[in-house]
Amino acid sequence: MSEFYTSVDHFALVPALMLALFGCAVLLFDFFVFPAPRQRKWLILFLALGIGFAALGLVRQYMFLSSEGLAEFTAFRGALTIDGFAIFFNGIFLAASLIVALVSYRYLEIEGEHHGEYYGLILLANCGMYFLATGTDLVTLFVGLELMAVCFYIMVGFLRFDKRSNEAAIKYLLLGAFSSGFLAYGFSVMYGLAGSTRLGDITAALAARSAWDPLVFLALATTAVGLFFKVSVVPFHMWAPDAYEGAPTTVTAYLSVASKAASFAFLVRIFLGPLISAREVWQPLLAAVAVATLTVGNLAAVTQTNVKRLLAYSSISHAGYVLLGLVAGNPTGIKGIAVYLLVYTFMNLGAFLVLVALRRRDILGEELEDLSGLMHKSPVHAVLMLIFLLSLAGIPPTAGFIAKYYIFWALIQAREYVLAAIAAAYVAVAIYYYFRIVRSMFVSEAADREPLASSFGLRLALGVTGLLTVAIGVYPEPWLALAQNSVLLR
Helix, strand or coil: CCCCCCHHHHHHHHHHHHHHHHHHHHHHHHHHCCCCHHHHHHHHHHHHHHHHHHHHHHHHHHHHHHHHCCCEEEECCCCEEEEHHHHHHHHHHHHHHHHHHHHHHHHHHHHCCCCCHHHHHHHHHHHHHHHHHHECEHHHHHHHHHHHHHHHHHHHCCCCCCHHHHHHHHHHHHHHHHHHHHHHHHHHHHHHHHCCCEHHHHHHHHHCCCCCCHHHHHHHHHHHHHHHHHHCCCCCCCHHHHHHHHCCHHHHHHHHHHHHHHHHHHHHHHHCCCCHHHHHHHHHHHHHHHHHHHHHHHHHHHCCCEHHHHHHHHHHHHHHHHHHHHHHCCHHHHHHHHHHHHHHHHHHHHHHHHHHHHCECCECCCEHHHHCCHHHHCHHHHHHHHHHHHHHHCCCCCHHHHHHHHHHHHHHHCCCHHHHHHHHHHHHHHHHHHHHHHHHHHCCCCCCCCCCCCCHHHHHHHHHHHHHHHHHHHCCHHHHHHHHHCCCCC
16 A cells, blocks of 8 residues: 555645545534534634645645755656645645635625535635646646636535526536536547656657647647636636626635636646647747737726626736746746736735625625725725735736736847737736726715625735735745746746
């Protein structure tokens, strides 16, 4: 038995085991111990413990790599790889999960859908994300992706009596299954070419063939289509606005940052691993997709009056910026991807958390008019929203400026001047539609005088996201050092 499951395997698997075990514990305790709705707030403690133990596992892995002077170590005969990239992204997933859990209790009570399995699904989705960041085997990656996706399908439709939520879940499920089919087909072609599911073996097999080999191109095209759906880039973005609008706002916040970061970690592993030898093929493809994504995302956001849909199209445009880091393909670009996804997690979560505070009885708090006069009604929320929107637009000295700076600098280093100019031009468009929200908050008259929803968890989460959005922009060095350790190009 020890031949198949060694101490190294166990060490690599500890964070995922903690997430899975506590996720199952939440489901059991919800059924047997805390059946009453008012008792379910204690389930957040189990979620926090699960995230805490998983984080401790990540810290131990990082300390082991540092003490031994290793760049990485593998487990399960190469199916998992623990390196700076995996630890960095898993830290993002855990932070996003904890922040979302803190604000969910009050929100779900207002919606009348406070069920314990919600917290279990967060932990199990995080478990799937763990394998997307650490997996170096096609089977491991696919299982991790589907575990995460199934949890999100359920969470998007969590408001059982809300038609918008039901419709969003069905659309997300159908298009998600469609994209998974493309991805599975691409993986099967890779397996056929290499005779192995290990990424290292596939990399060697594809490198032995021409970049324009029809089978290599088939593997690239089908895998890219599947991954493009997951990160919601044009023309595979159609599910995002409906899913973001129909899902509970806390789920939308989680989906927009954690799922996107996990999917991009997956995409980077594939494109800088098995498909790296076909870079001359996929680089212009990604450049075209990135420009189309920036164009559609930004221009569609201009016309939106529903803030969740506006932020959905904004999220699509941000995916275009992240793709540009991969197009640059240099260490600065890959570092820029890591920085961008870290920063995006806090600033985008923060923007959605303000919408969570706006959700009250009989008030959805999602329309632009719902933010009217927010400065007069709740100055703290208005100022925080301003900070998050400035960061999303990339205005200094917020964290968003640092993220965009590294993407632009990577493009300039790669002599992609046209792409850098296009990306910079769309910043001006983003400023326009973000400032439509700012104008509504600071200039328009308040639509109602009802106080905003509040809880200790929501105040804490807003404080943390607001502080980090400013702190990373003002003093970025420690965060840049963390991102540097995650760079796959060494």
